[in-house]
Amino acid sequence: MTERSRPLRADAARNRARVLQVAYETFAQEGAAVPIDEIARRAGVGAGTVYRHFPTKESLFQAIVADRMHQVIERALAQAAADPGEGLYAFLFQMAEQGATDLGLTDAVAGVGFDLAEALPDAERKFMDTVADILARSQRAGTVRSDVDAADIKTLIVGLQAMRRFRGDSELMHRVYPLIRAGLAVPEPPRSA
Amino acid sequence: MTERSRPLRADAARNRARVLQVAYETFAQEGAAVPIDEIARRAGVGAGTVYRHFPTKESLFQAIVADRMHQVIERALAQAAADPGEGLYAFLFQMAEQGATDLGLTDAVAGVGFDLAEALPDAERKFMDTVADILARSQRAGTVRSDVDAADIKTLIVGLQAMRRFRGDSELMHRVYPLIRAGLAVPEPPRSA
Amino acid sequence: MTERSRPLRADAARNRARVLQVAYETFAQEGAAVPIDEIARRAGVGAGTVYRHFPTKESLFQAIVADRMHQVIERALAQAAADPGEGLYAFLFQMAEQGATDLGLTDAVAGVGFDLAEALPDAERKFMDTVADILARSQRAGTVRSDVDAADIKTLIVGLQAMRRFRGDSELMHRVYPLIRAGLAVPEPPRSA
Amino acid sequence: MTERSRPLRADAARNRARVLQVAYETFAQEGAAVPIDEIARRAGVGAGTVYRHFPTKESLFQAIVADRMHQVIERALAQAAADPGEGLYAFLFQMAEQGATDLGLTDAVAGVGFDLAEALPDAERKFMDTVADILARSQRAGTVRSDVDAADIKTLIVGLQAMRRFRGDSELMHRVYPLIRAGLAVPEPPRSA
DNA sequence: AATGAATGAGCCTTCATTCAT
DNA sequence: AATGAATGAAGGCTCATTCAT
Numbered sequence: 001m002t003e004r005s006r007p008l009r010a011d012a013a014r015n016r017a018r019v020l021q022v023a024y025e026t027f028a029q030e031g032a033a034v035p036i037d038e039i040a041r042r043a044g045v046g047a048g049t050v051y052r053h054f055p056t057k058e059s060l061f062q063a064i065v066a067d068r069m070h071q072v073i074e075r076a077l078a079q080a081a082a083d084p085g086e087g088l089y090a091f092l093f094q095m096a097e098q099g100a101t102d103l104g105l106t107d108a109v110a111g112v113g114f115d116l117a118e119a120l121p122d123a124e125r126k127f128m129d130t131v132a133d134i135l136a137r138s139q140r141a142g143t144v145r146s147d148v149d150a151a152d153i154k155t156l157i158v159g160l161q162a163m164r165r166f167r168g169d170s171e172l173m174h175r176v177y178p179l180i181r182a183g184l185a186v187p188e189p190p191r192s193a
Numbered sequence: 194m195t196e197r198s199r200p201l202r203a204d205a206a207r208n209r210a211r212v213l214q215v216a217y218e219t220f221a222q223e224g225a226a227v228p229i230d231e232i233a234r235r236a237g238v239g240a241g242t243v244y245r246h247f248p249t250k251e252s253l254f255q256a257i258v259a260d261r262m263h264q265v266i267e268r269a270l271a272q273a274a275a276d277p278g279e280g281l282y283a284f285l286f287q288m289a290e291q292g293a294t295d296l297g298l299t300d301a302v303a304g305v306g307f308d309l310a311e312a313l314p315d316a317e318r319k320f321m322d323t324v325a326d327i328l329a330r331s332q333r334a335g336t337v338r339s340d341v342d343a344a345d346i347k348t349l350i351v352g353l354q355a356m357r358r359f360r361g362d363s364e365l366m367h368r369v370y371p372l373i374r375a376g377l378a379v380p381e382p383p384r385s386a
Numbered sequence: 387m388t389e390r391s392r393p394l395r396a397d398a399a400r401n402r403a404r405v406l407q408v409a410y411e412t413f414a415q416e417g418a419a420v421p422i423d424e425i426a427r428r429a430g431v432g433a434g435t436v437y438r439h440f441p442t443k444e445s446l447f448q449a450i451v452a453d454r455m456h457q458v459i460e461r462a463l464a465q466a467a468a469d470p471g472e473g474l475y476a477f478l479f480q481m482a483e484q485g486a487t488d489l490g491l492t493d494a495v496a497g498v499g500f501d502l503a504e505a506l507p508d509a510e511r512k513f514m515d516t517v518a519d520i521l522a523r524s525q526r527a528g529t530v531r532s533d534v535d536a537a538d539i540k541t542l543i544v545g546l547q548a549m550r551r552f553r554g555d556s557e558l559m560h561r562v563y564p565l566i567r568a569g570l571a572v573p574e575p576p577r578s579a
Numbered sequence: 580m581t582e583r584s585r586p587l588r589a590d591a592a593r594n595r596a597r598v599l600q601v602a603y604e605t606f607a608q609e610g611a612a613v614p615i616d617e618i619a620r621r622a623g624v625g626a627g628t629v630y631r632h633f634p635t636k637e638s639l640f641q642a643i644v645a646d647r648m649h650q651v652i653e654r655a656l657a658q659a660a661a662d663p664g665e666g667l668y669a670f671l672f673q674m675a676e677q678g679a680t681d682l683g684l685t686d687a688v689a690g691v692g693f694d695l696a697e698a699l700p701d702a703e704r705k706f707m708d709t710v711a712d713i714l715a716r717s718q719r720a721g722t723v724r725s726d727v728d729a730a731d732i733k734t735l736i737v738g739l740q741a742m743r744r745f746r747g748d749s750e751l752m753h754r755v756y757p758l759i760r761a762g763l764a765v766p767e768p769p770r771s772a
Numbered sequence: 773a774a775t776g777a778a779t780g781a782g783c784c785t786t787c788a789t790t791c792a793t
Numbered sequence: 794a795a796t797g798a799a800t801g802a803a804g805g806c807t808c809a810t811t812c813a814t
Contacts, residue, residue: 015774181376228784239801421786434791566725569757626805655814
């Protein structure tokens with residue numbers, strides 16, 4: 001996605017990956033207010049090195065989000081292929097789970113303090129395509145009502161992430177998630193006399 | 194709730210109210226990172242005046258949240274009294290609406306960056322009591338399934354606020370809200386043969 | 387000293403005296419960093435009232451020092467009249483005692499952060515005259531060596547105040563004060579063969 | 580005393596030393612109320628640089644005091660070794676001299692606004708040990724009366740510093756210092772008949 | 773390329789002083 | 794005359810970003 005005239009030197013590539021990973025974990029745990037110096041310290045590099053790879057804090061954010069998006073999409077597609085009927089529900093669940101421990105991703109998806117569509121239009125488009133794909137498969141499988149579209153699902157993802165962060169994993173799963181699922185299910189036709 | 198030996202002087206009361214209002218709007222729009230100086234500027238007072246009324250930024254937050262909570266609760270109870278069956282749905286909608294333009298309230302309810310239960314235990318308790326009250330009325334009216342409790346509703350509120358912020362009012366109302374409502378409705382009994 | 391066209395109204399005079407007293411106690415206990423608002427609060431008046439009587443914090447300081455100086459001088463002269471030989475020692479002791487609990491007076495005498503001679507030349511002159519007077523009486527009484535002058539005594543006062551503040555009253559009296567006294571006493575003439 | 584995993588980079592060490600020196604001079608001249616920004620300006624660095632080396636204003640104070648203490652102790656021990664009988668007097672004189680131009684050191688020794696024993700217990704202990712050592716040597720040499728202890732000497736130091744600050748160097752030396760010395764000298768035994 | 777020191781704008785908060793009530 | 798609210802200039806400290814080593 002990011003093009004470079006020359007591939008990174010091996011040690012530079014290692015540093016970049018390490019910073020990305022550490023930054024992801026740190027922001028996820030502590031929020032976006034963590035100083036870059038702290039990221040550098042945890043990654044075992046100098047602050048200058050972080051800035052060499054990511055010229056602003058914002059760009060580090062972007063890189064993290066792009067990275068996560070990529071992973072999320074891969075996994076979702078795999079699940080949908082394996083079980084189309086459950087695909088959408090599995091995806092929703094997975095996104096809630098991710099988002100709960102991943103403030104950056106959540107906010108990126110929700111567009112809070114970070115405009116995904118503007119910052120990473122490719123990632124945004126690919127994400128929406130994936131949602132549409134998975135949704136269509138589940139609808140064809142008859143497990144999701146047909147008057148729901150990809151934008152609705154994205155909205156639910158945003159909501160579920162917030163809920164998941166607010167309430168514990170297990171409680172969300174057992175108490176709220178079923179409500180959402182019931183809402184998405186194909187409604188019973190009115191009982192005929 | 195806050196007691197003062199003597200009521201504030203007229204000018205002071207005016208300033209206090211003005212700061213509160215401006216701070217509410219500003220935080221809602223810009224988030225909690227806005228400097229106090231900016232609040233003061235918008236309110237047309239000196240920074241010292243803000244600090245006279247609210248000795249820390251945190252306390253200004255608290256005052257805003259307490260104020261909003263109070264209003265929200267009042268309105269919700271009035272609605273529930275007028276139409277018990279619709280009470281819960283009206284409440285959910287109202288909270289989503291409020292929360293969308295009111296980051297402070299949202300975060301306070303969700304416990305993000307502000308521990309409502311700790312900072313304003315009275316407000317928190319009253320809020321939960323109100324939720325339980327409205328829910329019970331709707332359940333008695335037969336419009337909400339009985340295996341849902343106040344904590345579930347609070348979770349949904351958090352989710353709806355996030356969704357509402359993400360998506361426009363009208364779209365949320367027409368596309369996502371019905372799903373939530375369907376999920377909360379009393380399920381059809383399995384069709385007997 | 388300070389002239390006024392009209393004498394203060396009774397209530398104003400009462401307020402002025404009260405502020406002076408409270409400010410003296412507060413500065414003595416807490417140091418000069420105490421805000422004027424705090425003085426006002428303790429005195430039970432508004433901050434504006436303090437400023438009506440003492441147009442700056444500095445001037446409040448001056449008034450306190452002048453007041454204390456006056457009292458110190460009165461008492462010292464009385465003691466010297468009663469017992470000329472002990473007069474100087476009593477005076478030194480008294481000043482150490484005062485100064486220990488009275489940061490303002492100490493610093494004023496020492497000229498630290500407050501130039502007594504410049505701010506209150508009358509008080510300064512009167513103080514030095516008093517020192518000279520008491521010293522002369524003790525020298526005539528034969529209890530103090532004759533090659534010591536008023537400036538030396540003032541220097542010792544400054545030192546004793548610092549020492550007293552550093553060490554407790556009783557320890558200063560029993561361990562260090564005798565050394566000073568021995569130093570001031572008329573030296574033994576060299577033993578003839 | 581302070582250990583660092585790696586020695587500071589040359590430029591950093593230069594800056595640190597420069598800040599320390601400038602801060603010493605500035606605090607000595609102007610007192611502790613000088614803003615850090617002013618120190619930084621005089622040192623020709625940014626405020627952030629001061630804070631990099633000394634994370635709080637307090638810690639800058641401590642570093643200065645520790646530095647001075649170290650020098651004072653070294654010098655005093657050297658003098659005492661060279662001339663035990665004069666050692667204590669030389670020490671007193673030196674401390675008075677230092678303290679007069681060094682509000683930080685004075686206040687640290689006197690415990691005014693800075694609790695040496697708490698902030699730098701090692702320095703405090705070493706200082707007291709040094710005082711005791713020098714005193715003992717002078718007492719053994721017969722130049723100081725035996726009923727004086729290290730705490731008394733410390734008290735005198737506090738007093739002398741205050742006096743020195745109040746009065747010029749030469750005057751203190753010629754007029755007051757002899758009094759103190761006379762007080763410390765071994766008293767003449769009462770003349771036998 | 774990496775390092776980490778330096779920068780400096782900006783934030784929260786305090787407080788001497790002024791001024792409307 | 795008294796009150797206490799308002800002002801606004803600092804001050805200590807943080808941190809994104811730049812730059813010398």
